[in-house]
Amino acid sequence: MTPTLPTSIDATQQLLEGEGYVADRALATVLFLALKMGRPLFLEGEAGVGKTEIAKVLAAALDRPLIRLQCYEGLDVASALYEWNYGAQMIEIRLREASGDVVRDAMRSDIFSERFLIRRPVLQALEGEPGRAPVLLIDELDRTDEAFEAFLLEVLSDSQVTIPELGTIRAPEPPIVVITTNRTREIHDALKRRCLYHWVEYPTAERELEIVRRKAPHAPAALSAEIVAFVQRLRSADLFKAPGVAETIDWATALTELDAVALDPELVSDTLGVLLKYQDDIARIGTGEGRAMLDEIRRGRSGA
Incomplete structure (x- = not known):
């Protein structure tokens, strides 16, 4: 039902x-x-x-x-809507001509019928x-x-x-x-x-974390939280293309496959191609700015 x-x-x-x-x-x-x-x-x-x-x-x-x-x-x-099956129509015309059935109006009505319509x-x-x-x-x-x-x-x-x-x-x-x-x-x-x-806005950190938990359930909880915090911070940077939710999920899945339990600068740099899709963005984040973002996130989480 x-x-x-x-x-x-x-x-x-x-x-x-x-x-x-x-x-x-x-x-x-x-x-x-x-x-x-x-x-x-x-x-x-x-x-x-x-x-x-x-x-x-x-x-x-x-x-x-x-x-x-x-x-x-x-x-x-x-x-987007329809087209006529011109090949089949031509075959039908030839068959009718061969059989002598060439009444113009009847032929036109038949070849432009639903039988020859491609939806x-x-x-x-x-x-x-x-x-x-x-x-x-x-x-x-x-x-x-x-x-x-x-x-x-x-x-x-x-x-x-x-x-x-x-x-x-x-x-x-x-x-x-x-x-x-x-x-x-x-x-x-x-x-x-x-x-x-x-x-449709980018999700809040809380909602994005819930999405990651549902879509990448095998990712460790602490890793998921760090991933979401990093991506949320990344979207505020001046990038050519900020990562979407799909990229967040892909990154969480990829890091889980690498048996990661927490983010570190080397791991971030090595896997940025999962998260970012333009070389200029990858070069910028991978050569120092990503490390600074990660440090900022950890200071915030520790209350320092």
């Missing part, structure tokens, strides 16, 4: 926590409202704060299919079965252009699309839509107005 939608903010928070996602109350509130009101959820924030994971966890918790549209520069309607993620999401409508994740929308945003307006407003050869296709039950963006460019207000909006 498919789980029902949560009936309160607390229930929404528990739903996410049941799948290992530690959400703050503000996020749980906007997610609850999006589900209750049937509105798309627009999540904005730095890369690595867990925006995409929300859609994955929601699909798992509600036992619904997850359909992901990964956005990229140049994404068009054919890749892409958006159309798949709209054709989901009632009672178990999928979660449609439109990931990193800021990588596309304004023309693609305009195409999405009909989908987000009315849960329908128009295919010239077939007409309007409306979802029997609107999918749960989650849109993410890393804010590399501004998304048009017309699209945002159709959604409920939430800015």
Whole structure:
């Protein structure tokens, strides 16, 4: 039996926590409202704060299919919605010509039928079965252009699309839509107005430590605490790209594999490639600044 939608903010928070996602109350509130009101959820924030994971966890918790549209520069309607199977259509035309069945109107009607339609993620999401409508994740929308945003307006407003050869296709039950963006460019207000909006912050130290405990349960408690404190301090530095929560978890897992029980300057320097992804950032932290951060953290923890 498919789980029902949560009936309160607390229930929404528990739903996410049941799948290992530690959400703050503000996020749980906007997610609850999006589900209750049937509105798309627009999540904005730095890369690595867990925006995409929300859609994955929601699909798992509600036992619904997850359909992901990964956005990229140049994404068009054919890749996102549908396209015709031109190869199969040409074969059908040749077979009809060989058999003498060449009535133009009948042929056109047949080759532009659903039999030759290739469904892409958006159309798949709209054709989901009632009672178990999928979660449609439109990931990193800021990588596309304004023309693609305009195409999405009909989908987000009315849960329908128009295919010239077939007409309007409306979802029997609107999918749960989650849109993410890393804010590399501004998304048009017309699209945002159709959604409920939430800015996803980096987690607090307390929440990030709970996330590490859940996702890297074999890491020693003292090591996990030092890792989170170091990453939190690192995010306040002037880096090209601050580490996200995923990198924190990866670092905790990597250090556990090395049988580490505490951080030391050499260990930090040797494993920075797990945490940071740009050489300038690694060079800066690995040549002294990381040691200073570690000393500062330890002084703070000892009360000195």
